[in-house]
Amino acid sequence: MEFKVLATDGKARYGKLKGTHGETETPCFMPVGTLGAVKGVTWNEISEMGYSLVLSNVYHLYLRPGIEVIEKAGGLHRFVNWNGLILTDSGGFQVFSLGKLMKISEEGIYFKSHIDGSEHFFSPELVVELEEKMGVDIGMVLDECTPYPATYEYAKHSMERTVRWALRSIKARTTDKTAIFGIVQGGTYDDLRLKCVELLKGLPFEGFAIGGLSVGEPKEEMYRITKLVAPTLPEEKPRYLMGVGKPEDIIEAVEAGVDMFDCVIPTRNARNGTLFTSRGKVNIKSAKYKNDFSPLDPECDCYTCRNFTKAYLRHLYVSKEINSAILNTIHNLYFYNRLMKKMREAIKNGEFQEFKKEFFSKYLTF
Template sequence: MFEVHQQDGKARLGSLQLAHGVVQTPIFMPVGTVGSVKTMVPEDLNKLNAEIILGNTYHLYLRPGMEVIREFGGLHRFIRWDKPILTDSGGFQIFSLNNQRRIDETGAHFQSHIDGRKISLTPELAVEIQETLGADIHMVLDECTPFPATYEQARESMQRSMRWAKRSRDARNRPELWQFGIVQGSMYEDLRRESIEKLTDIGFEGYSIGGLSVGEPKPDMRRIAQFCCEYLPENKPRYMMGVGTPLDIIESIAVGVDMFDCVMPTRNGRNGTLFTSNGRVNIKNSKFRLSQDPLDPNCSCYTCQTFSLSYLRHLFMAQEYTALRLLSLHNLTYYLKLIHDIRGAIREGRFQELLAHHRGLWET
């Protein structure tokens, strides 16, 4: 069950009651592509108060494979995570294969990037995999429309995704696990509305806004997110896939989005880019060589409470694995605290104040 408890403008406070527990919204989901959030262990995530993590159908199907997952009775027991998990269908990863894949009405056909074997992923198989994983929320298989796309390309792609969505719903066998439809239609509002109408006619536990963060200009991303939220059901959760920066998240919450995932905090951490209360920090900057200051004086994470900028820079420049862990830990702490602060701002009726502050911080 999904409930909206409070609103400040279009920003919403809510809760999801899932098979493995309750998740508060808005929510940011750390990405654990192959069953692990990179450099983190479940103990870390629990200490950060992560409520739900994301896994990837495509990668988990290839490795370790469903035989292993069945042996353990599902992904939760295999990775020792007892809170909710969301899995995406693999559509974006297939989209990313470019010339290595072929899409037709039956599904997506591609070669494994691991061993080159040929694989056909149908909507029905995507459901079977995700139900085997035991994901509390799983996505239907969709075709991620590239940007830019002509109107005809976007329409054909969207309509195929809608046919796949119906097949995915018909293939569902575990009603205790939620299934989300994915809105497509590229940058064309009439196609997005047609997609929403077809998905809501099918009926899902929630709806994802797909096909964004694929290279389109930020104004287009914001426009489409706002448009979709105007037509998506108010009593169902809205999930914006693969987004994004702190400002992307806040701007999307402002128009009514509830759920987010992105590799940015961990990937940027591993690349030496940090999100702080004072803006972005590049740990490679030579000005930090002798600095005894913490990375973020307003952060309570182990990294900021224990180590200097100088030491963190040293670890990163020396290519020490410890740096990847410490910097990822900080970025995840920042993102999850940001979500906590946003919830507080909505609860107290000061969301617009918080939005204005972060626009000033991240747009400069």
């Protein structure tokens, strides 16, 4: 993997990331294709929107369809027929949030499948092995997900174990075709976060992620930790803020020096009738749109906004039509990609603060 920072504006960075299966400009947003599919849209539509990097999940793919199926298909890219870049989350968060955690030890995580209750074990070494067998471009190491709130001692113990697992992950690598990112933990404790950075940044990772945020902490805490940690990570390597995806949060993190983002917010909200526009969020199921024949977002030129009115989109939603999820998802993902593109252009032109001011002058945050 190659990464270059090509322009800066304050701490905000514009760059390019190249992997085995292509390249992407940063800052970028990754649509979430947990099981090898982004809900509501096809791979062709994802590509046409301008995305070249998506996220999948080791935990889910390991359970279904299974690593054997993916290997027989020739790797994850061939299995799903995607020609762009793929990053896989290790699945550590999903073990805690979806699976039934049986035991966490120095060896790894023992858990039960959320599908059938079968028992499984993830070690740092196994996660690296699975990611390499899938042939993904970027794999995240297995880390211990620190909950919020957590005591100082718990967060310290969790952070130190995450570092030890990171070392084991590096030793487990057998190829450089799959880049590996380390993950910074430490809860909301400044000294633990900075200690984790010091312990990780000298290790041969191709990039670094800030984990353990957007897990229930106040927004002010998320911003504070992001602004604390991001500038301390190696300048020459990409910085990834895991699981953070509200537009206003992404803008604040880009300003702090973050390069990569992922979240289910645009796709999940689309299916639930919440749409992101240049003028704020629209609850399309509201009765006030029943006779509103204007486009969803007059500043958007996505397929949905070019062809359909708010009245029609509301009709589809309240009628439980499948096309509701499809059209809403197309719009939300297009909005996110357009937002990232605008930020990249602003950074290149030294106009990030002007962009931020203009965005928030129109966008109503909730």
